[in-house]
């Protein structure tokens with residue numbers, strides 16, 4: 001295995017994912033964790049937002065000194081190694097962010113088959129100003145700053161840029177070279193192995209106990225449900241909470257699919273009044289997320305007590321973890337995804353998150369392996385807090401009705417026109433804003449609906465979809481004509497970053 005040591009970079013899990021793509025098993029550990037070093041073939045130190053020159057900056061793990069395997073330091077990881085071996089890192093005039101050209105200076109096994117000049121993704125304010133003894137510079141940037149070093153014995157390698165991001169040319173080849181030319185890692189990670197390992201792990205953890213799972217009908221919770229069902233059968237009880245924040249008719253359709261088509265053990269809890277009551281008068285997005293997350297857990301706890309469950313299975317996936325900053329103390333918090341950051345402190349159930357470290361497309365591949373029908377797997381993602389975070393401001397019954405109807409019209413139109421499969425996610429948002437219109441000869445004063453459609457791979461970054469004008473035109477027309485209370489339609493043309501996909 002390869003250990004990826006996390007110093008808080010947004011990209012740490014992307015490193016692990018790249019290793020999986022290359023068929024190599026890895027584990028991500030926090031830099032202060034104690035780890036098991038059996039079968040270790042190599043170590044990768046991630047980037048991180050701190051400066052190695054600042055007080056209290058995280059240092060190398062102590063276990064690292066006792067292992068004799070190749071090490072690759074990326075960005076912060078590079079600077080740590082340089083400092084450790086007696087070199088010097090300083091804040092320099094030239095910070096390098098974004099696309100930067102790198103020139104390979106020496107033939108080195110990590111650069112085998114790589115062109116002499118390549119565009120890479122940089123993100124650093126500090127630079128190496130003195131190379132430690134026993135190391136040589138193997139690549140520099142156009143500003144003549146060391147971009148890559150290697151120790152003369154070929155055991156330590158460092159890169160100032162991020163080979164794991166797509167913007168780095170030949171990044172995968174560089175990682176491939178480190179893994180196979182330098183670490184001689186085994187190619188032994190497959191999604192089939194992952195499935196087998198997870199099933200074993202879950203059986204062991206749950207023993208002869210019972211587990212419950214909050215099934216939303218979305219991709220993640222569905223895959224988690226079928227996976228855990230494979231491990232413990234009907235001792236998994238799926239709970240479908242109808243919290244009133246679901247899309248049009250979902251409260252009827254989801255139970256039907258999961259009971260009848262997939263044969264899962266499903267318990268339906270109607271809790272709409274309870275959620276809406278708690279959301280009354282609440283307008284702050286983070287507060288809404290927290291309330292919905294907490295209420296979910298309370299419903300689960302009550303059900304679990306009735307059913308005698310001790311475990312709670314959640315379909316958390318990695319983009320939820322990273323954006324809620326639950327992956328490490330150093331990562332910046334973007335928003336509290338309800339199934340991670342929004343959990344209450346006090347909780348009587350033990351959490352199992354079998355998909356925690358997978359990205360959306362990997363979850364879908366796992367779902368295919370588990371035989372889940374495409375109509376579920378290739379549905380657009382839907383956030384746990386549901387329409388609660390797509391109604392800007394206070395959530396009311398009337399606003400819910402308007403949003404559900406408008407959203408259903410938009411989605412139906414995308415399906416009719418063949419665009420549903422071409423976009424990664426699409427939905428309507430109800431703004432907390434009324435505008436003036438003219439209907440017949442009368443003045444109207446009604447809500448604004450925003451339509452959003454994005455293209456993405458993992459939901460971490462996204463581009464707004466260039467839907468045809470005719471389609472947008474038809475959507476606006478149908479929504480204004482058919483939805484009482486919707487008076488105007490706008491289309492969101494912001495990418496992520498700087499916006500997020502959802503509006504709250």
Ligand code: XMP
Nearest residue numbers: 337338339381382383384385459500501502
């Ligand atoms: P953002 O808005 O953070 O969304 O750009 C990224 C992806 O995550 C979904 N999302 C959530 N999923 N619980 C979830 O399970 C949540 O609280 C949550 N918030 C956002 C969002 O729909 C998009 O696909």
